[in-house]
Amino acid sequence: MAELRPHVDELRTLGVEPWVIGSGTPAEARDFQQHIHAESIPVVVDQALASYRAAGMKRSVFRTLHPKSWARGIKAMIAHPQRRTAGDPWQLGGAMIVRPDGDVRWRYVSDAAGDHPAIATLLDEARKAVAA
């Protein structure tokens, strides 16, 4: 989410609104927004994980603790020191671009902790979504 912050205006100029969905509480979401100085990015929470399941996101202890996650985790912790976990620790994330007619233009399902799409990919897919 911190990596997205410098690109929010570009997304909005394209006509795409970014939303972050987390599994913690609303208070934890507000705290996280403030911690990474990303109040401009709207955050909603889904403690029941219903949207995660409906979007096909994975939830797995094995995938979260898999060795290939370690290097990503260390890299992420250096870039953005992690505080306590707020939300489901075994839930993995992902991304999706949906148009107003409900057309899902792009979808990414994280395969392990630390696996997320590059910002350049998000921006490219956003451009494609509005050009379609």
Next chain:
Amino acid sequence: MRASEELAGATVVDTDGTERALGDLWRERPALLLWVRHFG
């Protein structure tokens, strides 16, 4: 691929505690949805 009714109808909560359907997020304009592992 279209967003399923299950996805559009999933309940999410704003940081101010207001409940809304996930589908509301893309009703007016395209939405980039990012599901994060956790807040931390």
